[in-house]
Amino acid sequence: MELKVTRVEVDDHGVATVTLNRPDRGNSWTGRMHAEYRWIMAELERDERVRVAVLTGAGRAFCVGADTKALSSYVGGGGYDGGLREEVANPGYGVRPEFDADVSWQLGLRFPLICAVNGACAGVALAMAAYADIRFGMVDAKITTATAKLAMPVEYGLSWILPRIIGLTHAADVLLSGRILRAQELGGMGFFNEVLGPDEFHDAVTGYARMLARLSPTATTVTKRQLYDDLLASNPAASVDRSKELISELMAHPDYGEGVRALVEKRAPEFGR
CATH class of the missing domain: 1.10.12 (Lyase 2-enoyl-coa Hydratase; Chain  A, domain 2)
Incomplete structure (x- = not known):
């Protein structure tokens, strides 16, 4: 597949870095990005060199959620439009039927997935981070479910995974209010393994990923x-x-x-x- 809105690199340590690559649009989520991301992960699952994957965003944002143009097109439509008519890859599928759905398939990947939230993170992007195995956050990154303010329900299984990460009380606050939280506050709730400043963020994520890659x-x-x-x-x-x-x-x-x-x-x- 030709990668237009993502990129991927595998280093000599067996760490694959997957980057959401629409920095001019805050790496906002589209049908094209959805298809490319799943295709990349399916390829990485087949690549025996890969021991760990890191998901991050290009520029100053992780992913601001669904593209606003796409959101506008959904008004009155009664549902999401995936944006592509071609069949998408199914990485992580077949391990357990409970994982075989959008986003939750990340739990079925054979390797650990580290989510490096390097900036703004909203909507589907929060679900992607939640269904990763390890999470790092950048200091002052703004994070929100976004759905409450759009008169929408909880998306992509966040109502299942978030209470299991941060507890029911915190999850109720995050999901019901839809308020914007800083990474530090979510880190205090236990969502992030570590919250780091910009000068140390990249090296810390890379060092942790390479530590995991050295294991069996x-x-x-x-x-x-x-x-x-x-x-x-x-x-x-x-x-x-x-x-x-x-x-x-x-x-x-x-x-x-x-x-x-x-x-x-x-x-x-x-x-x-």
């Missing part, structure tokens, strides 16, 4: 699966029993032997691709 990709995928499987379950005993099964499976994997040798030899492990 097999164990990382298994751990991500455990995390969301248990989020959808309510049986701690089943979680314990499943973890014991996975311990036996991963002990037979070459990465476990390398991890033990590295520990004994007091060096960094070198896990296979």
Whole structure:
């Protein structure tokens, strides 16, 4: 696919950086961006070099939500128009049926997804950040659901994921009010793993991504699966029993032997691709 509103790079550490690339429009979301983003992620899932992905925005915004021209066209239309008639890729699908939908498919990706919210983040962009595994926020970035002020309901499963990240009370405030929050306030609620200034933001995100990329990709995928499987379950005993099964499976994997040798030899492990 020809990329017109996104770009992607994979570094030598196995970190893929996906950038929403409409800086003149605040990286606002369109049908074209939707299709390109899903196509990129499907390609990254097939690329064995990729161990971690980072999602960010070009320029000073992360993504200001749906393009205002598109929003105007929806008035009286009774629903969203995806903007493209061609079939889109389905990365992350097939892991669990609960993940097989817009945005929530990010939970099914085999690698960790880090969302680097480098500026304004609204609407669908907030959902994309919420369904990432790790989140970094830029100091003073403005963040909002936007829907309350448009007389719209909660979008893209935020009513499911947000209470699980920041708790019911905070989620009710964010979703019902639609008010604009700064990254620092959302960070205090637990939405962001870390909120950073512009001088340290890029290096911190890159350093964290590369740290994850050095870990066993097999164990990382298994751990991500455990995390969301248990989020959808309510049986701690089943979680314990499943973890014991996975311990036996991963002990037979070459990465476990390398991890033990590295520990004994007091060096960094070198896990296979």
